Amino acid sequence: MLTQSQNFYTPSCEFKITDAKCSPEGLLVYFDGVGDAQFYSWFWVRDHGIDADSLDQITLQRLTDTFSIPKDIVCNSIEFDAAQQVIDMLWPDGSKSTISAYMLASVIGLCPGRHELVPGKNRILWDKDYPLDELPSVQFDTVMADDDGLREWLKNIHIYGFSLVDGVPSTEQDTAALANRIGRVQQTIFGDMWPLSSELKDHGDTAYTTDYLEPHTDATYYHDAPGLQMFNCLEFDGKGGESIQVDAFAIAARIKRENPDAYRALTEISVPGHYIEPGVHLRAERPPFVHDSQGHLIQVSFNNYDRAPLLLSDEESNRFHYAYGLFHQHAIDQDNWLKIPLTPGKTLIFDNWRNMHGRMGYVGKRKFFGCYHSRAEFESKLRELQAAAQEPR
Ligand SMILES: [Fe+2]
Structure with a gap:
């Protein structure tokens, strides 16, 4: 007994x-x-x-x-x-x-099972054929007030791949306080909480420019690529610069439906990513589509900026580049995009294992402040909140 x-x-x-x-x-x-x-x-x-x-x-x-x-x-x-x-x-x-x-x-x-993130509710995939009626969003005060507000925020991220937070004070302290609601932030070469602006020259990454950034996932060069990325707009005096969100799981589902051979290539061929600057040489590799033991897609990795040299046989190269190019076509199809203007008060957080992000080019002065969370930290917090909301342990 x-x-x-x-x-x-x-x-x-x-x-x-x-x-x-x-x-x-x-x-x-x-x-x-x-x-x-x-x-x-x-x-x-x-x-x-x-x-x-x-x-x-x-x-x-x-x-x-x-x-x-x-x-x-x-x-x-x-x-x-x-x-x-x-x-x-x-x-x-x-x-x-x-x-x-x-x-x-x-x-x-x-x-x-107790491990499921949002029992009874599937992810909602979105693209040009299934656009979202409205952007998932919560209020800063709601998230900070109690666990119900925090759970609402994290459920949005799981279900839609992203969420906005409105009414966030434009300070580094409040941004960090919001991030800490989820748990420990993930340390990377960019630090724990990091500023992002074209005026900063701490890292030679394309993110630290005012240029258009094609949709991508971050940190393909990390074995444990961050699960979440979040940034709060502290200041913006200029034009353009809308954040781009693309649901890569929806693209994967479309490719699986329309071209199973290309889908298979993207699950079988590992793509290396690297990041190199003085004192740093990061490298990792994995296929663009990673599945769990049940065959469910759990991670998409796509960043052609950071792709490391990859030499394949002629046959494998043709197979890979056809599939990789097909994925890219869908990724840059603006009909599949959400373009979200971020102004002071707005924070964007997204699932870096599911959604690609990008940025329209901009002019003017802009300051973001953001961070990463590991996938493990995010899942742990959401499971805990779900369990606590349903029954005492
Ligand atoms: Fe990025």
Whole structure:
């Protein structure tokens, strides 16, 4: 039995177990409303106990010695507790373990796992065929006031790939305070919080000019490219300079639909990126499209400015440059863009693993102040806020 009623793996689950049976190979579980029995091998069941002997009840770290479980282990007997929605197992060595309905249902996708960022709500992809009706936006005071406001902001970023914040005071301190609501900012060669202006000559990057910047993702040369990028407009006395946002996940979906061979090339061929200045030589490589183990696209990387030399065979080169060029065509198609004028009071934050950003050329004087957050920090904060909003741990 569970020693802790509020275990991480025992929140209420809408899929109730109606029955559980032993088979020679594993556990058969019948969920209410789901026709067929679901099968879990005995080895898997023994490895995924949630009782105090199997799992540290505070840290949730595994106590089970996975490597000493016999590969052909078979459970002696089970006891199903319909009220608690848990199944207790008795093993041949006399040990016991427990597994919950929630664990069993969530690993096969019957209910959202605790790791999901915005359960029950898919990302909304946007492009020229599916334009957004309005720009996702929250008020600075709302984000700073409480966790509900912060959650609204982070959900926007997850769902749309970006969000505006209005009413942000034009100071470095307030920008940093806003950034710190998410968590620790990500240190890079640009520092933690960084100013951005054509008047600064700290780095030789194209961002520190007034030129048009083609849509791209940042830090293709970092193994852990920042998950979020945010900048607040502190000052603007000039013309032009609209921020460009492009939903690269929407472009990827279009290429996958219209040209699967090109999509495959962009998932298979690694593209190196580099950043070089006195005392610094950063380099990393990955395919433009990176997927998780479930085949979901999780990261787009595209920055032709920072691409390092890449020599491919003739065949691979043709394959790559056709696909890379196709992606670029969609990226520079202005019908796929959102052009967002940033003036003092407005902050833009976006998912650097999903949205490309760019900038129209401008004249005049402009000062931005911004930062990066790691993808891990962003996800952690959003999961915490979602869990706290739904139920106590
Ligand atoms: Fe950039």
